[in-house]
Amino acid sequence: MNSLASRLVPKTVEKLIPYQSARRIGGSGHLWLNANELEKSCQYGAGDGEYHRYPDFLPHDLANAYLEYCRGTGDALRCEAVAVRGADEAIDLMIRTFCQPGADKIMICPPTYAMYEFCAESIAVEAVKAPLLEDFQLDMPAITRQLADTKILFLCSPNNPTGNVVEQADIIALLEAGKETTLIVVDEAYIEFAPETSVVNLIEQYPNLVVIRTLSKAFGLAAIRCGFLLADSSVMEYISRLIAPYPIADPVAEIALRALESDGIQKMRTQSDELISTREWFAEEVQKLAIVDTVYVSATNFVLIRFNDEECMYNYLLSKGIVTRNQAHEPALANCVRISIGSKSSMLETLNALKEYN
Template sequence: MTNIALPENIEKLKAYSSAKSEKLTGNTWLNANESPYTRLLEMRFDNLNRYPDPQPEAVIEGYARYAQVEQSNVLMTRGADEGIELLVRTYCEPSKDSIAIFTPTYGMYKVTANTHNIAINELSQEQLANEDTDALLPAIGEAKLVFVCNPNNPTGALQPIRKVAALADKLKGRAIVVVDEAYIEFCEDKSCVELIKTFPNVVVLRTLSKAFALAGLRVGFMLASESLLAPIRKVIAPYPVSTVVAQIAATALTSDALTQMRRQVSILNLAKKKLIQWLQNSEFVNAILCGEGNFVTLQLTDKQFVQQAMRQGLIMRPFVLFGEDNWLRISIGNEQELKQVETWLKQCQVTEEVS
């Protein structure tokens, strides 16, 4: 065992617990907001002896076309998580600066800040939704980065574009507004990407993990003004994306692939409506957060029902939300997978009646 002392912030760091952190056993996986669709690829590689293009041209061109921005406004990263880390590492000075977040929200904002010894100004999702911009500013304080997960994970809450624009306007010259749009394909017309053309302090994070059904590829994008991205280009690793990843990502951005992605999103959105109906009809569901994204977050009357589901091989994501431990997030799967959720809900009722 090494005797080298850790920095205090790392010693105290609580690691992010992803849906795949726990070694669970199951046959239906609805816990990580993954797409139920698979992609079959046939590819040949005869140049793996060479280093890859740091920012592969075909991918940058394809994503710029898809997002309707200039290629100079696109930076490819190893998942949106690397985008979060790069922003904190580039724009925040350890032990001096802070970020602002609106909780409950995606846990990697907090973990990344703690890793770099950056303070956290914590506001609530309720404040973000209900207070005007001027009222938010005192709590945001001197934060260098303001993270708005939109749609928010795990609540699904979606802030209107005008609210994000107002926030960016008030923070011009003071802070960067980071709009995390990991789930935006499920409500495509609500994207804030147009704001990067007006506000030099807005950055939009995107991913191929959700709607594009490529979670295993670990591909993300930062969309922002050239001036905002310029210092990040100095900080990012020299070869962040492998040749294999780049070629697969390029195929996902072709016209036919985008049409298929949007078709799958439509199917998943319809399936989500059906799941919500089942949950609304269950007397063992206290509340449903009917937000956007490929998931539904709900509160059960009893958290023991989650253990019952796990015994059946149905793996969903339990949460502690608003100080209560009986919350559950269900990813939207295919028809067969969601039928298992329906069966589980009915069996919860049988168990309750027998007991």
């Protein structure tokens, strides 16, 4: 099958034979002497698990559990999923699989997540830019002019650090425009805060669409480093060639599987609803302050605030023991600070600190 993925993938990857780890080769028997493992677990007081065996090379039960979770949100999915070590590894895998160093390009739309550019430039892949418009939506003419010359277009929706959702009609238009030339990767790390805006159900119609997800945000599992790539089988065929021999540790898979059970999903949704309520209250109260120019509409677990005072509010809040994220390095985000939404008491402390300055 002459898929877009097969035409985009570099010859070196096309010819690549994945590392044949012991778990990947498999086999059956009662003595497992094929992976240079200890036959007996050393006990180090790290729980009751036996960690002397290598994990599954691709934890299919975890990938299937995530697909079931996606279907539970109403998405009629006909795609494949693979678990990876956080969304960052998903980004890195996409670039290393489909881009040849020194020859190929990706496209990004700043201000957006910095790892797209970092992962590309770390292997000498150029990141061309089509900056967002003033309302943080896509500059469609600028993107379409360059689309055919780029292997991958990265879009983040809801976007980090601006917090807004990308117009779905624009994403569909780009999927159509890039059908024969470009993979469109939509990073949905924050999608649980705006689930109705997901494009994952479009993968069946558009095999050039890849969706990145994570358990780090709404599920609150940033420490375990577990994310997912969702894509058509034609794309996944090549992604699987570059995945590490044992990408997901057993303890990580166990925690993730528990989170994806019905009780875990319900806890996540309850906590997300509480966070959204706190976010809206905080945004409304902060907007009343004289030092605040704009509190941007957010569909995430943070708010982006543009201050109208020349003093850096990041430094001021830091002097109060409140660590936020200074976004002033972005040309479009002068005087902007990104503030993650914590508990009501944490946000009240932050609000009071800003009032004191005011």
